[in-house]
Amino acid sequence: MLLALFVGVLSIAPLARLVSAALLPQGSFDAARIGDLLGGRRVVEATLNTLWIATASTLLAIVIGTLAALLAGLTDMRRRTLWVFGFVLPLMIPPQVTALAWVQAFSPASPLLGPLGLSLPPGTRHPLYSMGGIILLLGLYNAPLVFLSVRASLHRLPASLLEAARANGARPLQITRDIVLPLVRGGIFAGAALAFVSSIGNFGIQAMLGIPARVSTLITLIYRQLNTYGPSALNDMALLALLLAGLTVAGMALTGWLGRRGDQRVDGAQRAPRMALGRWRRPVAALAWAYLALCLVLPLTALLGTALVRGVGQPLGADTITFENFANALFHHEGIRQAFFTSLWLTTLCVAVLIPVSVALGYVLVWRHGWVARGLRLASELAYALPGIIIGVAMILFFLRPLPFLGTGLYGTVWVILAAYLSNYLALALRPILGGFAQLDRGLDEAAQLTGAGIFARLRDIVLPGLAPAAMASGILVFMTAINEIQTSVLLVSSRAQTIGPMIIFLEEAGSTTLAAAVGCLMVALVLALMAGSLILGRHLPEGVLPWRD
Amino acid sequence: MSGIVIDAVDKSFGRTEVLRQVSLSIEPGEFVAVLGASGCGKTTLLRCLAGFEPVNAGRIDIGGETVSAPGRHLPPEERGIGVVFQNYALWPHMSVVQNVAYGLRIAGVPKPEREARVARVLEMVELGALASRRPADLSGGQRQRVALARCLAMESRVVLLDEPLANLDVHLRGALEEEFAAFHARSGATMFYITHDQAEALALADRVAVMDRGRILQFDRPEALFRQPASETVAGFIGEGRVVPAHDIRPDGTGRAQAIVLGQPALLRCAPDEKPRAQAMISVQPADLALLPDPAPAAIPAHVTRATFRGAYLRAEVMAGQAAPVALSLNIAAPASLCRGQRISLALRDGWVIPDPAALSSSQPARTDR
Ligand SMILES: Nc1ncnc2c1ncn2[C@@H]1O[C@H](COP(=O)(O)OP(=O)(O)OP(=O)(O)O)[C@@H](O)[C@H]1O
Ligand SMILES: [Mg+2]
Numbered sequence: 001m002l003l004a005l006f007v008g009v010l011s012i013a014p015l016a017r018l019v020s021a022a023l024l025p026q027g028s029f030d031a032a033r034i035g036d037l038l039g040g041r042r043v044v045e046a047t048l049n050t051l052w053i054a055t056a057s058t059l060l061a062i063v064i065g066t067l068a069a070l071l072a073g074l075t076d077m078r079r080r081t082l083w084v085f086g087f088v089l090p091l092m093i094p095p096q097v098t099a100l101a102w103v104q105a106f107s108p109a110s111p112l113l114g115p116l117g118l119s120l121p122p123g124t125r126h127p128l129y130s131m132g133g134i135i136l137l138l139g140l141y142n143a144p145l146v147f148l149s150v151r152a153s154l155h156r157l158p159a160s161l162l163e164a165a166r167a168n169g170a171r172p173l174q175i176t177r178d179i180v181l182p183l184v185r186g187g188i189f190a191g192a193a194l195a196f197v198s199s200i201g202n203f204g205i206q207a208m209l210g211i212p213a214r215v216s217t218l219i220t221l222i223y224r225q226l227n228t229y230g231p232s233a234l235n236d237m238a239l240l241a242l243l244l245a246g247l248t249v250a251g252m253a254l255t256g257w258l259g260r261r262g263d264q265r266v267d268g269a270q271r272a273p274r275m276a277l278g279r280w281r282r283p284v285a286a287l288a289w290a291y292l293a294l295c296l297v298l299p300l301t302a303l304l305g306t307a308l309v310r311g312v313g314q315p316l317g318a319d320t321i322t323f324e325n326f327a328n329a330l331f332h333h334e335g336i337r338q339a340f341f342t343s344l345w346l347t348t349l350c351v352a353v354l355i356p357v358s359v360a361l362g363y364v365l366v367w368r369h370g371w372v373a374r375g376l377r378l379a380s381e382l383a384y385a386l387p388g389i390i391i392g393v394a395m396i397l398f399f400l401r402p403l404p405f406l407g408t409g410l411y412g413t414v415w416v417i418l419a420a421y422l423s424n425y426l427a428l429a430l431r432p433i434l435g436g437f438a439q440l441d442r443g444l445d446e447a448a449q450l451t452g453a454g455i456f457a458r459l460r461d462i463v464l465p466g467l468a469p470a471a472m473a474s475g476i477l478v479f480m481t482a483i484n485e486i487q488t489s490v491l492l493v494s495s496r497a498q499t500i501g502p503m504i505i506f507l508e509e510a511g512s513t514t515l516a517a518a519v520g521c522l523m524v525a526l527v528l529a530l531m532a533g534s535l536i537l538g539r540h541l542p543e544g545v546l547p548w549r550d
Numbered sequence: 551m552s553g554i555v556i557d558a559v560d561k562s563f564g565r566t567e568v569l570r571q572v573s574l575s576i577e578p579g580e581f582v583a584v585l586g587a588s589g590c591g592k593t594t595l596l597r598c599l600a601g602f603e604p605v606n607a608g609r610i611d612i613g614g615e616t617v618s619a620p621g622r623h624l625p626p627e628e629r630g631i632g633v634v635f636q637n638y639a640l641w642p643h644m645s646v647v648q649n650v651a652y653g654l655r656i657a658g659v660p661k662p663e664r665e666a667r668v669a670r671v672l673e674m675v676e677l678g679a680l681a682s683r684r685p686a687d688l689s690g691g692q693r694q695r696v697a698l699a700r701c702l703a704m705e706s707r708v709v710l711l712d713e714p715l716a717n718l719d720v721h722l723r724g725a726l727e728e729e730f731a732a733f734h735a736r737s738g739a740t741m742f743y744i745t746h747d748q749a750e751a752l753a754l755a756d757r758v759a760v761m762d763r764g765r766i767l768q769f770d771r772p773e774a775l776f777r778q779p780a781s782e783t784v785a786g787f788i789g790e791g792r793v794v795p796a797h798d799i800r801p802d803g804t805g806r807a808q809a810i811v812l813g814q815p816a817l818l819r820c821a822p823d824e825k826p827r828a829q830a831m832i833s834v835q836p837a838d839l840a841l842l843p844d845p846a847p848a849a850i851p852a853h854v855t856r857a858t859f860r861g862a863y864l865r866a867e868v869m870a871g872q873a874a875p876v877a878l879s880l881n882i883a884a885p886a887s888l889c890r891g892q893r894i895s896l897a898l899r900d901g902w903v904i905p906d907p908a909a910l911s912s913s914q915p916a917r918t919d920r
Contacts, residue, residue: 160639163602166626167633168653168704178652182643276625 006357011383011423014394021397022238037236038243042216050217050247053134053206054199060139061195065146066188068288070176072147073154076274077285085531086292091144092527094484095204096504097520098299102137103128103208104517105302129213134206138199140295145198146191153187154180172275193255197248201387203487207505218244219389226491234397241393245386252385300524307517325518336519339498342414346499347482350421351475354429359471361430363463366437384427388420388487395420395492414497420488428481429474436470437463476534484523552613552707552740553578554599559608559618561591561598568594570764572608576757578707581734581741583751585787586761592744595761596710599742600633601626612708632706632739636713638693640685646672646696647681653704671702674736675729691722698733709733711743715750723750730754748788752776760784776835777819778902785833785904792834794876799827799903811898812850812871820903831904836865838900839880849895852878857888864888870896 023034037043071077072084090098106128127133157180165175181188206217218240225237277284307325329336361376383391399416440463448462464471486501493502500523507516554576561569568591576582584592597603599610601617601624610618612631617624640649647668654664672678675695685693694714701709714730715723731754734741745751751758752772759769760783768780779785782793794811801807801824809818811832818832842849852870855877859865864882869875880896882888 158637158639160635160637161641163600163626164633164635164639164641164700165652166602167600167631168656168700169627169630170652170656171627174656179641183641 011379011426014391014398014419014423015383015386017398018238018241018390018394021235022242034239037239042221043218043240043243046216046218046221047243047247049131049215050200050219050244053131053138053215053217054196054247054251056135057138057142057199058192058196060135061142061146061199062188062192064139064143065191065195066150066181066184068143068147069150069154069184069187070180071284071288073151074176074180074275075277075284077277077281077288083288083292086296087147088144089528089531090141090296092480092531093524094486094501094504094520094527095141095202096208096486096501097204097303097484097523098141099137099205099208100504100508100513100516100520101299101303102133104306104513105299126212129209131213131215133213134209134215134217137205137209138202141202141205142195142198145194146188149191149194150184150187153184157183175275189255189258193252196251196255197385197387200244200248200251201389201487203387203389203490204505207490208508218247219387222389222393223490234400237393238397241390245390248386303517303520303524306514307521309514311514325514326522328515329518329522333515335498336500336503336515339500339503342498343483343500346414346418346421347479350418350425350482351429351478353422354425354478355433355471355475358426358429358433358474359459359464359467361426362433362437362467363459365430366434380427380430383423384425388424388485389491391420391424392488392491395423395488412494412496417489417492417497417499420492421482421485424488425478425482429478432470432474432477433467436467440466472537473534476530480527480530483526553580553611554708554740554742555609555611556595556599557609557611559595559598559610560606561594561603562606568764569598569605572764572766574759574766574769576740576742578613578740579738581743581754581756583743583745583755583758584761585745585748585751585758588746590761591764592746592761593712596633596712596742596744600631600710601629630706630708632701632704632709634694634697634701634709634711634714636716638685638690638697640693640696640700642685645682645684646677646688646699649685649696650699650703653700657704667703671699674702675699690718691726694718694726695729698729702733702737705737706739708740708742709737711741713744713746715745715747727754752788760787762787778821779833780905781907782831782904785831785902789835790879792876792878793831793904794834794878794901796830796832796901796903797828799824799830801826801903807903809903811901812876813873814848814850814898816898816901818901818903821905824903824905827906830906832901833904834878834898834901836878836880838898839878840897840899841880841882842895842897846895846897849897852894852896854888854890854892854894856890866894868894868896 068087072080072087077083103126107126128137161179161183162175165179170178201219203219203223207220207223209215210217210220222237222240222244225233225240308322309320310322310324331337361380365376395416399419444462444466445458448458453461484501485499486505489499490502490505493499500519504516504519504523507513507519554574556572556574556576559569559572560567572595574582584595586592594603598605598618599612604623605618605620607620609616612629615624616622617629641652644652650671651664651668654667659667669678669681672681675698677692677695677699680688680692685696688696697714711730715726718726727750730741730743733739743751743754752775755772757770758772758775760767760775762783768775768784770778770780775784775788776791779788779791785791785793796809796811796816796818799807799809799818799820801820803822805819805822807818807820807824809816809830809832811818850870851872852868852875854866854868856867857864860881862883864887865879866882866888867877867879870878878896888894
């Protein structure tokens with residue numbers, strides 16, 4: 001009951017409030033207003049841009065992600081584990097940092113390409129500040145999502161199907177084309193759905209590249225709407241958010257439908273044997289590592305290079321190198337420090353609340369059935385799949401008015417951000433835990449029930465010990481996602497409540513690029529430390545919960 | 551031609567040795583069954599033949615060409631072999647026709663000929679009517695027929711089958727067994743058939759290889775396995791054989807021997823080169839024992855521990871002999887009644903003196919086929 005209330009207050013109520021604010025601003029349905037707003041030139045343009053960007057970048061992510069999954073899952077390439085780690089890593093780096101790093105890497109004053117004589121002539125427009133740049137970065141950013149999904153399908157592919165094809169005389173490339181690709185189709189489309197949703201809702205890249213390039217998308221439109229005032233501003237924002245949500249759901253439904261048609265459920269206990277690359281091993285490996293160098297090492301080094309000089313465009317050398325930016329970011333800049341600590345404790349609190357809730361919720365969802373359970377699950381999944389900015393808008397609307405018993409509104413305080421986090425990440429926390437429950441034997445719990453143990457005693461003594469690894473994995477995932485998060489909090493931060501995620505955008509907008517780069521480097525370092533830590537713990541975690549582990 | 555020579559093949563996964571010094575020489579067009587308990591390495595042997603696994607030592611020749619040896623490994627797609635898998639391994643996204651035609655398509659067989667060949671093999675396995683179905687819409691037996699048709703269409707000279715009937719019910723097995731026999735007769739292909747069901751192996755195969763813990767114990771015709779087992783393990787494994795101790799073996803040099811079994815003299819079969827021995831183990835099948843109208847001279851006394859009705863005959867489990875009783879079983883023709891504890895007299899009409907393991911171990915037990 002309490003659980004239903006929790007999910008209800010955090011997921012369902014704000015979304016309901018969003019819908020009502022969007023469609024019934026003064027308590028009545030006004031079709032003319034909706035038509036005016038959605039038919040406006042700005043909105044139509046932003047919608048078309050959004051659709052085109054999301055579709056094109058999803059296609060790019062499909063191609064790259066699928067190739068990478070085939071390479072890592074089916075061939076005998078050496079050092080795959082390290083390569084997979086490097087390939088999945090960008091997914092864990094906050095998108096605004098990625099965007100900043102790429103901008104630095106390919107700017108006319110690039111600290112890296114400059115010395116090599118490869119950089120663009122000064123004065124040219126930055127190539128990434130364009131529609132193409134947004135598509136490229138979103139595609140690269142989301143490729144690991146497709147990769148993970150396709151790799152999961154590959155792992156379920158029965159070895160004998162591939163062996164039968166070899167016995168029939170098919171060569172590795174023919175097998176890939178005729179047998180493997182058709183059979184992992186479901187995985188490709190599932191990954192495409194994720195990539196599409198993630199592209200649509202990726203505020204970091206769209207804002208960092210799109211605002212300077214004047215490529216307007218729905219999400220940046222919503223963001224800028226917040227800064228315009230007027231009687232209907234909030235309701236208009238709600239309507240745009242609803243439009244964005246509609247696009248998201250439509251995209252998911254479309255890819256889901258495409259993927260299901262002719263979907264082949266195959267399940268194999270035996271891992272497929274790896275195909276020998278033979279004389280292609282060297283070229284293929286070289287290409288794979290070059291990809292990582294270009295898409296991971298180059299931007300991050302450029303970011304580091306920018307963070308180490310005093311002003312953008314300065315060449316990096318023994319005489320210009322300085323740690324001032326890092327010192328500022330860590331010790332002197334009051335705002336950054338506060339934002340960092342706010343993020344830290346918000347995230348910690350969020351994990352501390354979500355894990356127990358998820359364990360309890362998982363117990364209900366897995367071992368009890370019924371429409372309440374299904375409804376709860378659906379609501380939490382929806383809140384997770386919808387772009388974070390929509391949750392942000394919903395939270396503003398929901399908490400804008402004074403709360404009934406407290407008498408004051410929460411708007412503008414960190415508590416709104418916490419509420420948004422809880423709502424947004426419940427599904428993320430829930431997934432590994434559901435996986436953990438599925439591996440537990442129901443009989444253990446029932447046996448304890450027969451001895452007369454109550455539900456709390458059973459949770460404590462029987463369920464939790466077996467579930468600890470899954471709960472830990474879930475905690476790590478939520479922590480890593482929330483600590484650098486931007487989509488939700490960018491709308492909710494105020495002078496009283498700052499988080500670290502949007503900081504980069506604000507610093508960059510204010511022109512302190514080198515300081516932004518330093519903060520970005522620190523965020524990447526934090527992510528790397530967390531990932532490395534989780535790998536050390538990884539031996540105790542169930543297989544498949546940590547995406548960066550091969 | 552399409553004979554297979556497996557010469558002293560070793561295969562291990564990490565530190566577990568799965569195949570040890572396996573040697574078999576298979577004639578072109580022969581139907582060979584490999585029989586053995588679960589986990590003894592049958593599938594591994596098949597996978598080495600097919601080229602899915604490299605070997606650690608030894609050599610495999612197919613049709614006179616060395617396909618596997620340390621440092622040489624012809625990939626499966628270049629071996630021209632057909633494989634029928636236990637779980638059928640049909641491609642779920644292709645229809646029956648597409649499954650059967652795939653190998654021909656890969657081989658570049660022109661479309662009209664391809665279609666004609668596919669139609670012909672589907673007719674042979676009586677699946678013409680189901681040609682456009684997906685594997686998911688077929689029964690287990692039909693799926694295995696499609697897998698067979700896929701092999702037939704390729705006209706492979708060597709066909710490997712890994713427990714192709716294990717997932718099917720008894721009735722289907724009988725029908726498909728006939729199908730395999732017909733397939734073999736029609737195609738003339740060399741067949742290498744893995745099973746753990748000895749009835750299947752003995753019924754289908756020209757020769758049967760009995761495997762145990764990675765070694766070939768004996769490779770011989772079915773009736774030879776049954777009547778002349780080379781070791782105690784084979785004797786206990788094949789049919790319902792029992793192994794009984796015997797004394798004072800006096801061979802006559804023509805494959806017959808006098809001996810004392812359970813305190814009574816008996817005339818047994820033995821290898822022509824069998825030497826006189828004080829002790830030996832002999833293999834006894836239920837049919838070798840006869841019930842005597844009691845009490846007779848030179849009879850083996852026994853008492854019944856269990857009698858079960860088996861339709862055409864009565865199966866009796868008995869403890870025979872006086873000093874150290876041995877468990878035996880025998881079949882008694884139908885109008886008979888025995889009850890538990892009843893004392894009876896037996897005669898041993900036949901038996902096989904198992905060759906001396908000490909003499910054998912100096913030569914290679916796995917090479918009995920050479
Ligand atoms: N890829 C592998 N890695 C490690 N060990 C393996 C591998 N494949 C098989 N084995 C081991 O080799 C031994 C023989 O396996 P194999 O599959 O050949 O047995 P089998 O005779 O076919 O058994 P069954 O009748 O149950 O199919 C087993 O102990 C098995 O655990
Ligand atoms: Mg097997």
